[in-house]
Amino acid sequence: MNPNNHSLSLAVKDIHASKTFYEKLGFEPVEGTGPIENNWIIMKKGHSLIGLFQDMFEENIITFNPTDARSVYKDLKNKDVTFLMESDSIHEKKGPCHFCIEDPDGNQILFDQHND
Template sequence: MKLGAFSISIAVKDIQKSKEFYENLGFSTFGGDINQKWLILKNEKTIIGLFQGMFENNIITFNPGWDENAQNIEEFDDVRFIQEHLKKCGIELTTETDTNTSGPAHITLTDPDGNNILIDQHR
């Protein structure tokens, strides 16, 4: 399955302090809006998102249709295809998308250890 770009979405208490911390690890701002309390940071091909007050726990994130530079990739598995594959494998989804639609959509699931996973297609 082609899941696209991979990142970790980190729930932070103070986005400015977290930004400075990760900048010291070599990350730089790639996207987002610190005034809205969310930023996307990048270090080479590694992507993290910092989110203050948006969710309680960290989230593993995949973006079908995007590469690590948020650029469209030609061939990718649509989130609806991924959803059907996971359901056939007996994996319970916490959020599903309408299979009668196309374009942007997302699904969520939780791994056996309680880690939240977001598969978020932007195109």
């Protein structure tokens, strides 16, 4: 897992106000740039990524995007890490998949693989 390939996923109350705020900080939309009415957008500044999500989850989440989430999943499973959720596709050989764990303080950590 490459720890440099991560983002913060923020639960926001008003997607339009949040987008405007992060644009003032120099972030630019890079994904989810269709109708913002879909209630999510990914913004980037340099190597920093912030996902803004309205009405999708209650807490802020750190998201890692490993190239092989299944290997990370198996490693954590072998270390008796508890999973909050996992996609059905995590048990398939290819394709997108994701799972979520939490640290001892209840902070959620999402591992989300977009590609094969």
